[in-house]
Amino acid sequence: MNESIYILNILLPVLYLTVLIVYGYDFLNEKRFLYNSKRLFLFLTLLIHLIFLLLRTVEFDHPPITTKFEIFSVLAFAIGFSYFVLELLTDVRGTGAFIILFSLIFQTVSSFFIEHNYIVPEVLRNRLLGLHVISALLGYSGITISAVYGLLFIQLYRNLKENKFGIIFNRLPSLEVLEKLSFKSAVIGFVLLTIAITIGIIWLPQAFPNFSYFDPKLVSTAFVWIIYGAGISAKFLTNWYGKKVIIFSLGGFVAAMVSLVLTTFLSSTFHSFY
Amino acid sequence: MNIFGITINHRTAPIELREALYLSKNETIDLINKLKSDLFTEGFVLSTCNRTEVFGFPQKNLLDYNQLIKILLDFKKVNGLTADNFEKFFSCGAVRHIFSVASGIDSMITGDSQVLAQTKEAFEISEDLNFAGTIMRRIFDFAVKAGKRAIKETAIGEGAVTVSYAAVQVIEKIFSSLEKKSALVIGAGETGEIAAANLKDKGVGKLAISNRTLSKAEALAEKVHGEIVPFQFLKEHIHNFDIILSATSAEGLILNFDDIQKMMRMRKNTPVVLMDIAVPRDIDPEVKKIENVFYHDMDSLKIIVDKNIQKRKNEIPQVKKIIMEELINFFSWYNTLEIVPAIKSLREFFEEIRIDELNKIKHKICEEDFIKLEDMTRRMMGRLLHNPTIKLRELAETGTNIQEVATRSAILKELFNLNNFDNNNNIQNGKS
Incomplete structure (x- = not known):
C-alpha cells in the first residue's frame, strides 16, 4: 500500500497540472471537444486524490490533517472539489483554470515535502480536531474561490470600462454572476471559518496547557474573520455592489494567506503541532 | 451536369440595384412559371434584398446565359442593370455556389443566419410549383445539409455582427439575466425600434420608450408592449432603469454628466448600462468615469462587431471544407445516375440470354431438371455479374470524375452492344 501512496503522491501534481492545462487550453481556444471532457478530467483527478487521502488514513492510522503538508493536500482537494460542485451547480465553466491553479500549487508543495512515516501525538487524535481542521480547510477553500472570482470580476469590470473586448470579455460569465459567485463563496467560507474558530476556542484551551488568546495564529485568524464579517454585513445592510464588496474579499484573502505563511513558517505558536 | 445560373449580389451590384431587383413571393412564382415555359426543366429562384439567384437545368442542351438574363430583366425592369451585374455559374461551380450561399459564406455579412432559411423557402416554392426534379431536390438536400453543418460544426454564425446585437452582447456581460431588469429606449426611429425589438426578444423584464414626438413613442411602445416615459420628464425617470439605450437624432447631448451622477445617487450606485448608439452622441461620454456606469457608444460597439466579423471570416476555410x-x-x-442504367441494361441483357437458352432446352428435359437448371443458371449469372456490378458502383460512388464514369459506361455498352439491345427493347415495349 505504501508503494501506491508514493506513486499517487507523485502523480497528483501531474494530474492537477493536466487539468489546469485542459481548462486553460479550453479558456484560450474555446474548443468544443473539451467543453464536457475537461469536467471529466477534473472528476478523475479528484477521485484519485480522494483515494490517496483514504489510503494514507488507513495506512498511517490517522486522517491526513496532522501535518502542514498533509493539510496542504487536503486543502488542494477541498479547493478542487468546491470548484467542481460550484461548476455543476452553476454551469459556469470558463473559470476553472484560475481556481485549479491553487489546487496545483498546494498539492505540489505537499507532494514535495510530505512525510510518509510520522508518529502522531496523542493530542491530535481528538475528534474535535478533525472537525476543527476540516471546517477550517473548507472555509479557506471558500475564501480562495471567492478571491479568484473577485479578481475575475475586477478584470472584466476594467475590460468593460476600457472597451477591451478580448478573451476575458468573451469567455467569462457576466459581472453579476462573478459577483454572486464571489459573495456566496465568501459567505460559505466565513460560516465554515466561524465553525472552525468556535471549535478551536472550545477545544484548544483544554488540549494545550500553553494556550493563549494572544497567540499570533489566533489573532491573525480573528483579523481575517473580522474583515469577512465586515464585508458581508456591509453587503447585507447597505446593498453594496461590485468592487466595494470584492475589495473586502480580496483583502480578507490576502490577510488569510499572509497569516498562513507567517504562522506556519515564521512565528512561534502553540498552534504548531508538528 | 448542365445546371447553370446567374446571381446578382453585393460583389456585382450596388444596394440600389439589388433592392430594385428583389422579387416578392408572388413575383418569384410568376418568374418560375416563365422559366418553366421558356428555358428550364427544373430549377429554383432565390431573392432577398441583398441577392437574387436563378438556377436551373436547360430544356435543350444549350446554356444560354443571355436568354436567362433577358428573361429576368424583361420580367423585372430595373434601370441601370446590365449583364455585367451578374455572375454566371455552370455545372459543379453552380452547385458549389448554391452550397456557399446556403452556408452563409457568400453573404455580405459572413455567416448571415437568415440565408439558410431563405434558401429553404426558395427550394420549397420550387417543389410546390413542380419545378424541382430528382436532381434539383438532391441539390437542395445537400445545400441545406452543408448550411446546417456550417452552423453546427463551425463558429461561422457566432458573435454579434450588428451594432444592436453587439449592444445586447455587452449588456449580457454585465447582467446575468434581463428578466428582472428594466430598459429605457430613447428615440423611436428605425435604430430605436430595432434596439427595442432586440431587448424584447432577449426577455427584458420592463421596457419603456421615450421620444420627443409622443405619437411615435406611443406607436413603438404599442409594438413592443412597452410603457411610455414622457420626454420632458425623462431626467426624473432615468434612475428607474438598469439599461438606457439612446438612439435619437438630437443635435446636442440629452443626458449630461450631472444627470447621470444624480441618477446614480438615486440608484444607490447599483450598476447601469448606457448604450449611446446615436450619431452625434446623446450622452456625455465622460460618464464612463462614474463607478458602476457602463457607457458604450457606436465606436466601442463597432470594435465588437469588427472582431466578430473577423472571427467569422476565419471560419471560412472550415466551411469550405464542409462544402x-x-x-x-x-x-x-449524381455519378451513380450515369452508371445505374448501364448496370441495369447489362443485367437485363444477360438475363435475356439465360431465358433464351433455357427456353431452347425446356422441352428436352424433365420439369424437375429444368427447375434445377434454371436455378443453377440464375446463380451462375449472379456470380458472373457480381464483380462487374460492384466495381461499377464503387467507381461511381467514390469517383468525382463524371467523365471516367461515362467512359467506362460507354465501353461496357459497346462491348455488349447494349445500346442496340436497349433500342430493341424500347421498340418492343412500345409495340406492346
Missing part, C-alpha cells in the same frame, strides 16, 4: 465534403457526397450520388 467540399458535401459536394463529393452529392457528386458520388
Whole structure:
C-alpha cells in the first residue's frame, strides 16, 4: 500500500497540472471537444486524490490533517472539489483554470515535502480536531474561490470600462454572476471559518496547557474573520455592489494567506503541532 | 451536369440595384412559371434584398446565359442593370455556389443566419410549383445539409455582427439575466425600434420608450408592449432603469454628466448600462468615469462587431471544407445516375440470354431438371455479374470524375452492344 501512496503522491501534481492545462487550453481556444471532457478530467483527478487521502488514513492510522503538508493536500482537494460542485451547480465553466491553479500549487508543495512515516501525538487524535481542521480547510477553500472570482470580476469590470473586448470579455460569465459567485463563496467560507474558530476556542484551551488568546495564529485568524464579517454585513445592510464588496474579499484573502505563511513558517505558536 | 445560373449580389451590384431587383413571393412564382415555359426543366429562384439567384437545368442542351438574363430583366425592369451585374455559374461551380450561399459564406455579412432559411423557402416554392426534379431536390438536400453543418460544426454564425446585437452582447456581460431588469429606449426611429425589438426578444423584464414626438413613442411602445416615459420628464425617470439605450437624432447631448451622477445617487450606485448608439452622441461620454456606469457608444460597439466579423471570416476555410465534403457526397450520388442504367441494361441483357437458352432446352428435359437448371443458371449469372456490378458502383460512388464514369459506361455498352439491345427493347415495349 505504501508503494501506491508514493506513486499517487507523485502523480497528483501531474494530474492537477493536466487539468489546469485542459481548462486553460479550453479558456484560450474555446474548443468544443473539451467543453464536457475537461469536467471529466477534473472528476478523475479528484477521485484519485480522494483515494490517496483514504489510503494514507488507513495506512498511517490517522486522517491526513496532522501535518502542514498533509493539510496542504487536503486543502488542494477541498479547493478542487468546491470548484467542481460550484461548476455543476452553476454551469459556469470558463473559470476553472484560475481556481485549479491553487489546487496545483498546494498539492505540489505537499507532494514535495510530505512525510510518509510520522508518529502522531496523542493530542491530535481528538475528534474535535478533525472537525476543527476540516471546517477550517473548507472555509479557506471558500475564501480562495471567492478571491479568484473577485479578481475575475475586477478584470472584466476594467475590460468593460476600457472597451477591451478580448478573451476575458468573451469567455467569462457576466459581472453579476462573478459577483454572486464571489459573495456566496465568501459567505460559505466565513460560516465554515466561524465553525472552525468556535471549535478551536472550545477545544484548544483544554488540549494545550500553553494556550493563549494572544497567540499570533489566533489573532491573525480573528483579523481575517473580522474583515469577512465586515464585508458581508456591509453587503447585507447597505446593498453594496461590485468592487466595494470584492475589495473586502480580496483583502480578507490576502490577510488569510499572509497569516498562513507567517504562522506556519515564521512565528512561534502553540498552534504548531508538528 | 448542365445546371447553370446567374446571381446578382453585393460583389456585382450596388444596394440600389439589388433592392430594385428583389422579387416578392408572388413575383418569384410568376418568374418560375416563365422559366418553366421558356428555358428550364427544373430549377429554383432565390431573392432577398441583398441577392437574387436563378438556377436551373436547360430544356435543350444549350446554356444560354443571355436568354436567362433577358428573361429576368424583361420580367423585372430595373434601370441601370446590365449583364455585367451578374455572375454566371455552370455545372459543379453552380452547385458549389448554391452550397456557399446556403452556408452563409457568400453573404455580405459572413455567416448571415437568415440565408439558410431563405434558401429553404426558395427550394420549397420550387417543389410546390413542380419545378424541382430528382436532381434539383438532391441539390437542395445537400445545400441545406452543408448550411446546417456550417452552423453546427463551425463558429461561422457566432458573435454579434450588428451594432444592436453587439449592444445586447455587452449588456449580457454585465447582467446575468434581463428578466428582472428594466430598459429605457430613447428615440423611436428605425435604430430605436430595432434596439427595442432586440431587448424584447432577449426577455427584458420592463421596457419603456421615450421620444420627443409622443405619437411615435406611443406607436413603438404599442409594438413592443412597452410603457411610455414622457420626454420632458425623462431626467426624473432615468434612475428607474438598469439599461438606457439612446438612439435619437438630437443635435446636442440629452443626458449630461450631472444627470447621470444624480441618477446614480438615486440608484444607490447599483450598476447601469448606457448604450449611446446615436450619431452625434446623446450622452456625455465622460460618464464612463462614474463607478458602476457602463457607457458604450457606436465606436466601442463597432470594435465588437469588427472582431466578430473577423472571427467569422476565419471560419471560412472550415466551411469550405464542409462544402467540399458535401459536394463529393452529392457528386458520388449524381455519378451513380450515369452508371445505374448501364448496370441495369447489362443485367437485363444477360438475363435475356439465360431465358433464351433455357427456353431452347425446356422441352428436352424433365420439369424437375429444368427447375434445377434454371436455378443453377440464375446463380451462375449472379456470380458472373457480381464483380462487374460492384466495381461499377464503387467507381461511381467514390469517383468525382463524371467523365471516367461515362467512359467506362460507354465501353461496357459497346462491348455488349447494349445500346442496340436497349433500342430493341424500347421498340418492343412500345409495340406492346
